[in-house]
Amino acid sequence: MGNPYAGLTDYLAFHRAETNYRYRTENHFDVAKLRAAHRLIKETAFTPSLPERGYCYRGLYINIDTLEVKEQPVTQEMKDIFIGGRGFGLWQLWHAVKPSTRWNDPENEIVISPGPMSGITQYPGSGKSIVVSISPQTDIPIDSNVGGYFGPLLKFSGYDFLEIQGKSKTEILIFIDGEKGTISIEECPLEPLDSHILAELLTDMYAESEEDRVNISVVSAGSAADHSLIGMLNFSWFDKRRGCIRLKQAGRGGIGTVFRDKRLKAIVIRRPGVKGDLNRPADFETIAKTGVKLHRELRSLDPSQCVMRRNGTAHIVEIMDAYDLLPVMNFQYGSHPETHKVASYIWDMRCTQRTSDGCWYGCSMSCAKGADGLTLRTGPYKGQVVTVDGPEYENVGGLGSNAGIFDAEAVLELNFYCDTYGICTITWGTICAFVMECYQRGVLNLERTGGLDLSWGNWEADLELMHQVARGEGFGLIAGLGVHKMKHIFAERGWGDPGLLEDIGMENKGLEYSQYLSKESLAQQGGYAMTNKGPQHDEAWLIFMDMVNKQLPTFEDKAEALYYFPLWRTWFGLNGWCKLPWNDISPADNHLRHEPHKIPEHVENYLAMHGAMMGNEITVEDMLNQSARVYNFQRVFNIRMGKGLRIHDKAPYRSMGPVSREEYLSREERYDKQIIDEMGLDPTKMTLEERMAAHRAWRTGRYEKLTDAVYKRRSWTPNGVPTYDRLKELGIDFPEVLEVVRPFLIPDHI
Amino acid sequence: MKTLQIDVGKCDYGRDCAHECEAACASKVFKCDDPSRAALRIRLLENGEGRAILCDQCGDCVIVCPADALSRNKQGVVLLNKKTCVACYTCVGFCEKHAFERNPEWLLPYKCIACGICVKACPKAALEIAEAPTPAPRII
Numbered sequence: 001m002g003n004p005y006a007g008l009t010d011y012l013a014f015h016r017a018e019t020n021y022r023y024r025t026e027n028h029f030d031v032a033k034l035r036a037a038h039r040l041i042k043e044t045a046f047t048p049s050l051p052e053r054g055y056c057y058r059g060l061y062i063n064i065d066t067l068e069v070k071e072q073p074v075t076q077e078m079k080d081i082f083i084g085g086r087g088f089g090l091w092q093l094w095h096a097v098k099p100s101t102r103w104n105d106p107e108n109e110i111v112i113s114p115g116p117m118s119g120i121t122q123y124p125g126s127g128k129s130i131v132v133s134i135s136p137q138t139d140i141p142i143d144s145n146v147g148g149y150f151g152p153l154l155k156f157s158g159y160d161f162l163e164i165q166g167k168s169k170t171e172i173l174i175f176i177d178g179e180k181g182t183i184s185i186e187e188c189p190l191e192p193l194d195s196h197i198l199a200e201l202l203t204d205m206y207a208e209s210e211e212d213r214v215n216i217s218v219v220s221a222g223s224a225a226d227h228s229l230i231g232m233l234n235f236s237w238f239d240k241r242r243g244c245i246r247l248k249q250a251g252r253g254g255i256g257t258v259f260r261d262k263r264l265k266a267i268v269i270r271r272p273g274v275k276g277d278l279n280r281p282a283d284f285e286t287i288a289k290t291g292v293k294l295h296r297e298l299r300s301l302d303p304s305q306c307v308m309r310r311n312g313t314a315h316i317v318e319i320m321d322a323y324d325l326l327p328v329m330n331f332q333y334g335s336h337p338e339t340h341k342v343a344s345y346i347w348d349m350r351c352t353q354r355t356s357d358g359c360w361y362g363c364s365m366s367c368a369k370g371a372d373g374l375t376l377r378t379g380p381y382k383g384q385v386v387t388v389d390g391p392e393y394e395n396v397g398g399l400g401s402n403a404g405i406f407d408a409e410a411v412l413e414l415n416f417y418c419d420t421y422g423i424c425t426i427t428w429g430t431i432c433a434f435v436m437e438c439y440q441r442g443v444l445n446l447e448r449t450g451g452l453d454l455s456w457g458n459w460e461a462d463l464e465l466m467h468q469v470a471r472g473e474g475f476g477l478i479a480g481l482g483v484h485k486m487k488h489i490f491a492e493r494g495w496g497d498p499g500l501l502e503d504i505g506m507e508n509k510g511l512e513y514s515q516y517l518s519k520e521s522l523a524q525q526g527g528y529a530m531t532n533k534g535p536q537h538d539e540a541w542l543i544f545m546d547m548v549n550k551q552l553p554t555f556e557d558k559a560e561a562l563y564y565f566p567l568w569r570t571w572f573g574l575n576g577w578c579k580l581p582w583n584d585i586s587p588a589d590n591h592l593r594h595e596p597h598k599i600p601e602h603v604e605n606y607l608a609m610h611g612a613m614m615g616n617e618i619t620v621e622d623m624l625n626q627s628a629r630v631y632n633f634q635r636v637f638n639i640r641m642g643k644g645l646r647i648h649d650k651a652p653y654r655s656m657g658p659v660s661r662e663e664y665l666s667r668e669e670r671y672d673k674q675i676i677d678e679m680g681l682d683p684t685k686m687t688l689e690e691r692m693a694a695h696r697a698w699r700t701g702r703y704e705k706l707t708d709a710v711y712k713r714r715s716w717t718p719n720g721v722p723t724y725d726r727l728k729e730l731g732i733d734f735p736e737v738l739e740v741v742r743p744f745l746i747p748d749h750i
Numbered sequence: 751m752k753t754l755q756i757d758v759g760k761c762d763y764g765r766d767c768a769h770e771c772e773a774a775c776a777s778k779v780f781k782c783d784d785p786s787r788a789a790l791r792i793r794l795l796e797n798g799e800g801r802a803i804l805c806d807q808c809g810d811c812v813i814v815c816p817a818d819a820l821s822r823n824k825q826g827v828v829l830l831n832k833k834t835c836v837a838c839y840t841c842v843g844f845c846e847k848h849a850f851e852r853n854p855e856w857l858l859p860y861k862c863i864a865c866g867i868c869v870k871a872c873p874k875a876a877l878e879i880a881e882a883p884t885p886a887p888r889i890i
């Protein structure tokens with residue numbers, strides 16, 4: 001693809017050198033007045049402590065209804081079996097809920113847990129928290145891996161996790177001061193909800209000086225989380241150079257909705273004095289050396305590999321387009337002639353360079369790019385100049401191409417409002433794509449949308465729909481329920497054929513798909529729909545291995561990949577690591593290694609650092625077992641909550657093959673060839689409908705075969721239930737776990 | 751800006767000197783007896799060639815520091831703020847000259863402050879503190 005903006009590039013690059021990344025509309029708050037309206041309803045003292053070899057050995061439980069605040073022990077058994085992060089979150093949540101618990105029941109919890117590695121500053125991608133809750137969208141546990149400074153600051157205050165239960169009757173915030181050792185719950189009636197304002201305001205309010213602002217992190221949602229099921233949480237940090245707060249998102253599954261349902265406005269933490277050795281590892285030097293090695297690798301190789309430091313994850317937009325993998329118009333197509341308008345060199349110009357954009361100290365991969373100086377064209381902040389966090393690939397794919405929007409400034413504005421309103425960009429992208437296709441196919445029309453022209457590419461209508469969610473009105477209230485519920489509502493109202501809605505509604509288990517086209521990668525179809533939490537590429541991203549490099553030819557190969565990668569990737573979430581520095585950079589000699597797609601040297605880095613933290617040595621096998629415990633436990637948790645069986649791993653046909661005639665015709669040559677090669681039929685003797693039907697039978701058939709192979713490899717029954725032997729082997733055969741699976745295991749599996 | 755520069759024609763690379771520069775830097779700037787702690791390194795390679803590892807105050811490390819702990823002083827010399835540095839070693843890994851130093855005993859990394867102490871110590875007068883134009887910040 002040529003660069004149609006070639007002549008402009010130098011000009012813009014020149015201007016970028018002059019970018020003033022502090023140029024934005026200043027928000028002026030009467031902090032004193034807002035604070036005066038706070039009413040302290042509970043204050044508890046605690047003794048701050050530092051972790052030892054990554055663990056603080058206690059968690060913090062807060063019930064915001066009864067105002068009970070207590071410390072929870074972290075036992076050796078918990079450490080051995082659940083490691084930390086997502087493992088701890090799921091274990092705490094398991095004890096808090098019943099099978100009948102739904103997202104808005106008071107016993108539902110939000111657990112935020114940085115893993116034992118979270119907070120080290122030397123190795124890129126080491127500041128993550130994992131948030132767990134029962135999702136309003138899926139009714140099963142959701143887990144979200146998020147950056148920002150909150151998790152590490154919580155750990156350095158003395159807690160391995162924060163567990164929040166109950167519902168408040170008034171608007172409250174929780175403030176944890178990890179230096180003074182106080183936890184306070186305060187009523188806070190006046191603060192606005194939207195995160196770009198709220199997080200900044202609370203950072204100013206709780207920092208003791210200007211310098212102290214870097215020691216504050218705020219967790220907050222936004223006004224759209226109040227009126228939808230797709231709310232997300234923002235985790236902030238203070239960007240010293242820009243002089244403003246930045247946000248990272250715990251996006252998927254509606255945890256922000258749970259947060260707001262509890263009437264939590266924010267959780268604020270303050271913990272000054274971050275240094276690089278606060279996790280107190282057994283062997284700091286190994287971590288330090290490994291970190292420096294990766295910093296050097298990024299310095300020398302990132303510019304010729306993924307260019308993450310300049311473009312963040314958006315560097316792959318045009319690559320996805322070139323391979324027919326970019327979601328276009330609700331995953332109908334995989335590329336578009338206008339992709340160049342939202343391709344990486346646009347973001348290279350639009351994101352501010354010459355600064356450090358990690359979401360925690362020491363992340364020299366620095367994908368958390370910031371696009372400064374965006375003047376908003378719509379909504380309550382119209383006319384204001386803001387800094388946008390992102391855009392990430394998912395935002396460009398979801399908010400852009402999937403809705404037929406190829407206007408970079410519009411994508412940035414959608415990105416900005418998703419973030420500040422507290423809704424997930426990925427989810428919103430897939431929702432909008434769905435309603436726009438419904439509009440295209442006449443399921444929706446002007447009357448049914450309340451006057452919104454949801455034609456492809458209409459970014460103003462897209463934004464207006466989002467503003468409606470934030471205001472809690474109009475068709476926005478329906479869109480905010482998500483694709484799963486919309487399918488049923490539209491069918492019930494007789495607006496469209498239920499079969500069509502099932503086919504084009506890109507969700508599984510109630511969660512919307514993330515932004516990759518999986519039609520030509522069977523392994524990725526499984527990688528999406530056979531996940532624990534719902535279709536999200538953070539368990540397995542196998543499209544290139546499977547479709548482009550053809551490294552997974554058999555069902556068994558695919559099943560092996562769907563065994564290994566979800567476990568490997570689960571491990572990041574147990575430890576508090578970010579996945580990106582694992583394979584978005586690779587050593588110069590990686591191609592010479594056995595199984596280069598696993599980036600063996602980086603796997604060795606992680607194992608070495610894990611050992612250095614804990615003072616032990618672990619192997620790949622140990623690592624896989626650590627993950628498998630939590631992974632299978634989560635599967636059983638799903639079963640306990642009423643999902644987690646084979647039927648819940650079914651995928652919408654749009655993720656597998658061509659639903660519509662246009663889709664088929666757009667790739668007619670490829671599909672016809674498959675009819676000859678794979679099905680042994682003659683497409684010239686078949687009508688279009690017959691060819692489409694043949695594809696559906698072939699594609700859904702092989703998905704079933706893949707399901708069989710994956711379940712077998714995972715030691716699950718054909719119904720997707722972990723066997724007694726597997727649970728025993730993993731050491732998670734607790735009576736309460738067995739009780740859940742027993743009804744589903746035929747006698748010879750017990 | 752002020753930078754430490756070396757005249758490769760004059761430097762002896764330790765053949766006939768005792769690395770006085772490193773010893774002086776270590777003891778006077780970093781207050782320790784171990785010359786390997788110096789902010790400059792002069793090496794004689796096996797092939798007989800010499801190599802000097804010096805910071806030229808290019809400022810790359812200033813850009814990559816996530817804590818904004820590095821900045822140029824009035825003379826253009828890049829200095830580390832010990833209070834705000836979080837020991838992430840991004841600077842160490844991103845210095846192309848390998849001149850941002852760290853060692854297993856000290857948590858914080860360290861670098862040349864262009865103080866000129868080594869210049870005075872060098873018996874061959876191979877080092878000098880010179881004025882050089884401050885380069886524009888780069889995209890790294």
Ligand code: SF4
Pocket residue numbers: 124125126127147357358359360363364365366367368578579580581
């Ligand atoms: S790679 Fe990106 S998301 Fe991951 S830790 Fe670094 S800045 Fe954060």
Ligand code: SF4
Pocket residue numbers: 804805806807808809810811812828844845846847848849850861
């Ligand atoms: S330490 Fe390295 S990166 Fe920093 S100014 Fe010196 S030469 Fe440049």
Ligand code: SF4
Pocket residue numbers: 814815816817818819820830834835836837838839840841842859
């Ligand atoms: S080690 Fe200190 S000076 Fe170097 S990049 Fe990290 S915070 Fe900045």
Ligand code: SF4
Pocket residue numbers: 754774775776779788789790861862863864865866867868869
């Ligand atoms: S100029 Fe000063 S800090 Fe730099 S190498 Fe010489 S003695 Fe050390």
